[in-house]
Amino acid sequence: MNASLLTVFGLAVxxxxxxxxxxxxxxxNSRRHREIRQLLDAADALEARLRTARSEIEAVAGDHIxxxxxxxxxxxxxxxxxLREHGDTASVDELQQVRGSIVDARSRIEQQLDRIERARVPVT
Structure with missing residues (x-):
């Protein structure tokens, strides 16, 4: 009986x-998937903002810049x-670093667009 109890206990462990x-x-995996989704969302948002920025810059400066x-x-x-090449094996920290660089890039673009907007305002 003791041997069978040990076997059951061992199987339970x-x-x-x-x-x-x-x-x-x-x-x-849930954290990784969530981080990848957030990274892709940040990339999509930056890409959309960059396309808008390009249009705004061209409207101000023309096509010759x-x-x-x-x-x-x-x-x-x-x-x-x-991400396509390393996303499956990247650590959550690596994914967060990439997302951070995307967020930083978007912040820099926003600052540049703010400067452009201020330059558009006529001086009175």
Missing amino acids: VAATLLFTIAVARRR DDPVHDALREMLRQRLW
Whole structure:
């Protein structure tokens, strides 16, 4: 009877360990999926803002200027390619860093657009 109790206890420990491992893996994957979704949302928002910025800059300066949005769009493409190649294996911290760089880029674009808007206002 003792041997069968030990076997049952051992199986219970193995089952509990397996369930715990599955729960941790699901939680980690959930965080990863959420982070990837947030990263893609940030990238989409920046890309949309960049396209608007390009239109606003062209409206003010015309077509005969260097396109400051071009480099930002190229960086967005680089980030998306990185995500496609490394997104499945990247850590949550790496994903957060990439999203942070996208958020920072959007902030810089917003500052530039604010300067353009101030330059448009006629001096009285």
